Amino acid sequence: xxxxxxxxxxxxxxxxxxxxxxxxxxxxxxxxxxxxxxxxxxxxxxxxxxxxxxxxxxxxxxxxxxxxxxxxxxxxxxxxxxxxxxxxxxxxxxxxxxxxxxxxxxxxxxxxxxxxxxxxxxxxxxxxxxxxxxxxxxxxxxxxxxxxxxxxxxxxxxxxxxxxxxxxxxxxxxxxxxxxxxxxxxxxxx
Amino acid sequence: xxxxxxxxxxxxxxxxxxxxxxxxxxxxxxxxxxxxxxxxxxxxxxxxxxxxxxxxxxxxxxxxxxxxxxxxxxxxxxxxxxxxxxxxxxxxxxxxxxxxxxxxxxxxxxxxxxxxxxxxxxxxxxxxxxxxxxxxxxxxxxxxxxxxxxxxxxxxxxxxxxxxxxxxxxxxxxxxxxxxxxxxxxxxxx
Numbered sequence: 309x310x311x312x313x314x315x316x317x318x319x320x321x322x323x324x325x326x327x328x329x330x331x332x333x334x335x336x337x338x339x340x341x342x343x344x345x346x347x348x349x350x351x352x353x354x355x356x357x358x359x360x361x362x363x364x365x366x367x368x369x370x371x372x373x374x375x376x377x378x379x380x381x382x383x384x385x386x387x388x389x390x391x392x393x394x395x396x397x398x399x400x401x402x403x404x405x406x407x408x409x410x411x412x413x414x415x416x417x418x419x420x421x422x423x424x425x426x427x428x429x430x431x432x433x434x435x436x437x438x439x440x441x442x443x444x445x446x447x448x449x450x451x452x453x454x455x456x457x458x459x460x461x462x463x464x465x466x467x468x469x470x471x472x473x474x475x476x477x478x479x480x481x482x483x484x485x486x487x488x489x490x491x492x493x494x495x496x497x498x
Numbered sequence: 499x500x501x502x503x504x505x506x507x508x509x510x511x512x513x514x515x516x517x518x519x520x521x522x523x524x525x526x527x528x529x530x531x532x533x534x535x536x537x538x539x540x541x542x543x544x545x546x547x548x549x550x551x552x553x554x555x556x557x558x559x560x561x562x563x564x565x566x567x568x569x570x571x572x573x574x575x576x577x578x579x580x581x582x583x584x585x586x587x588x589x590x591x592x593x594x595x596x597x598x599x600x601x602x603x604x605x606x607x608x609x610x611x612x613x614x615x616x617x618x619x620x621x622x623x624x625x626x627x628x629x630x631x632x633x634x635x636x637x638x639x640x641x642x643x644x645x646x647x648x649x650x651x652x653x654x655x656x657x658x659x660x661x662x663x664x665x666x667x668x669x670x671x672x673x674x675x676x677x678x679x680x681x682x683x684x685x686x687x688x
Contacts, residue, residue, distance in 0.1 A: 309503045309504075310503060310504060310505075310506070311501055311502060311503055311504070311505070311506035312501060312503075313499045313500060313501055313502075313503050313509070313531070314499075314500060314501070315500075315501070316500070316501035316506050319503070326626070329571065341503070342569070343572050344534075344536045344537065344569060344570060344571070344572065345537060345570050345571075345572060345574070346534045347534065347535060347537060347609055379532070379534060380534060380535050380609070381519065381534070381535075382533050382534065382535060382607050383604050383605075383607065384535070384602070384604055385602035385604050385671045386600070386602050386609055387602070387671070387684065388602075388604070404685045405685065406684075406685040406686065406687070407600055407667060407669050407684065407686070410576070410597055410600065410611070412574070412575035412576050412577070412578075414573050414574055414575050414578070415573075417572050417573065419537055419570070419576055419609075419611075421600070421609075436516070475687060476666070476667075476687050477597060477666075477667035477687065479597050481575045481577070494577065494596075494597065495594045495595065495596040496596065496597070497596065497665060497666050497667065
């Protein structure tokens, strides 16, 4: 950030009064420009024991499989964002989503919130960001070809909860440190 | 948003190629400046059947009661944000937080994620944003003096789950429409 979005003045980095962090502050009009993590909302669409996955038509991870997910927009609820992504990426309609996984990715300044939702019919097809959309048996998820870590962790929890016969909200964080990437599981209800 | 943060050029509102929404776009360098909802993380600190509340020293809702909560910062997990807010607002240390409520406020472009966490000791005191910090019996929550709707809904769920003898993740959205404000409960695991 180099220029003030309000007045066009030069931005400096400083700790405002009553704050403890360096912020982007306009040297002319003194507006403080905060930055905050973004929310990604996604949905695992379910149909008679199978789940719907999309093959990505775009970078990053072009050609890899994912369930529908993307950045939450202004004016939306997280549920609305998950439903919209499902419509955009798979031309698929789902019933009321139920929260399933919540994961932070602090190295990317993101929070991922993934839902489960019943597919309403079999009228689905690739949206502009997908080349294929297909129902998978949970036993035949293409684990080696999944697009992102939180897609992997959500589906791994899914298979585990399916075996247990009981779904519940699962939490964890994707952490990048000196040793590389790892998944830190969160405290969660039994 | 009037000026480009990258080059200082004038901002226009337009729908970029491969997009469906009006965005803030720089008319000079063509940078697209996305806006996204923000995450508020909070924590209900628990001590032997009581919960810790803070009386707000600042606007909005100066003088009202809340549990520690605030905007998630860059580089944090939601859990880290909840723990930090508890330290800042109540000078209190908590053990590992467990996700409790997830609520969207689309009219404010916010997602609130509230945790429960065990208070580690009784060494707490008002932080700079609080005038009082006090342990309350769930039966004596000052319902008429709570600061925000999501504080109210989280504590209402809390009292309900306490009576049921079982806590679980609770979801819902605070919706503002023609009829005013209402709370729309989310689908949730039994």
